[in-house]
Amino acid sequence: MTTLLYTHPACLEHDTGFGHPECPARLTAILNVLRRSPFAALEWRDAPAAEIAQLTRIHPQAHVERLLAQVPRQGHHAIDGDTILSPGSGEAALRAAGAACAAVDAVLNGEANNAFCAIRPPGHHAEPRQAMGFCLFGNTAIGAAHARAAHGLERVAIIDFDVHHGNGTQAAVEQDAGYLYISTHQAHIYPGTGRRNECGVGNIVNLPLMANSGSADLRHVWRQDIEPALREFQPQLIVISAGFDAHYLDPLAELNFNEDDYAWLTGQILAVAADYCEGRVVSLLEGGYNLPALATSVAAHVKALMEAPKAAQRSLVKNILERQKAKRNAAGL
């Protein structure tokens, strides 16, 4: 089974203006790495543009229309100090959300184990009625909603390891127990949400980390909070909001993850996916603003996705061993 890579040249045409950290060069850096030989087995696919009906599962139609109407014919339009539109932004945003839906379709139709969407603009800050924080449409929430609506899934888990809290994704899913949203993020920075006491209907797990938290802290919250919550939920699909700005070289925050952490975390997520949903994982690019660190971190993440079958096998072996152990215990041995 393969790993799919969804991307589209239109995602390079979303121009945020001179010096903006969420720049086309991010995607170029990522794609340059993924074209190298260790990734030869990736199956590249063009991201289709999302249909409006896919967006309106999350965003009111009027908001979608207003946002697309704000896309300028030339120059730039600032939605806020961080969030900039250029003439190419409309198509880029539609392709980004479309990639999420297409990747969900492919993985749920059994065309691949998992998929990574190398897309921009990112999506997890985009609230149902407000584009913000570099994000236009809520790609992750749109992909997760597509899995529910178009494929009839009852339980979709979302794991968001971007350094910023995914306020938009949370807002989109917090009233629906068919979603589980788990986020690690740095406390007290943008966007200010993501406190532990924001629980939705018991389906939101926020894990704010203090500045300078690193590998050990990530492993701690995985064991303490993330893995138990995921296993209790028994997801039928896991969607990842894959931001790489918790890397120790990132200029927008102060967490200290590294490439090995991203590979490890991805492996852990895949092992849970192997246990509950035949390894079905769809991962979407969010942030990450140090270009070399972004490229190497994405490489580590995608490499782990491609090695998923091995992880699944390991998990299967572990399951068999555990079942044998349980049997022995039951037999009083």
Next chain:
Amino acid sequence: MYEFLQYQVRDAMTADPIAIGPDATLREVEALFEAHDFNGVPVVDGHHHLIGVLTKFDLLKAFSFDSHTLVPHYDQIMEQPAEAVMTRDPVSVDQHLPLSRLLQKLVEMHTKSLPVVDNGRLVGIIAREDVLKALRRATLQHELPVHAESSP
């Protein structure tokens, strides 16, 4: 060193220092720092009462990560008034405080300077350099060489 013990803050401070009002912009404050090599500047009200202190640290702090924007915006931040970022109710010292005690305060607080007040009105600034200069002055003529002290 005995003479140093006689000094009060007013003997060593810079009197009538430059101060700003609460509505001075951060841009103006930075220009002031640039021109005078100050580390901080006192903020006073219309009656010259001390209401705050604004240091380079406060300027840096205005640019630190917060929950409002992903990237801080230079022009927007530099147009803010001093009162938005200054330290309110700052520690100040009375002009009659013994300089030895002031030295102790600077060490304990790791601070570079303190405003000096007389009944709440700003009358001076006392900085690390002022205290070092006073130490030098107090000992220049009067301190006996070590070897002379030990001989009978």
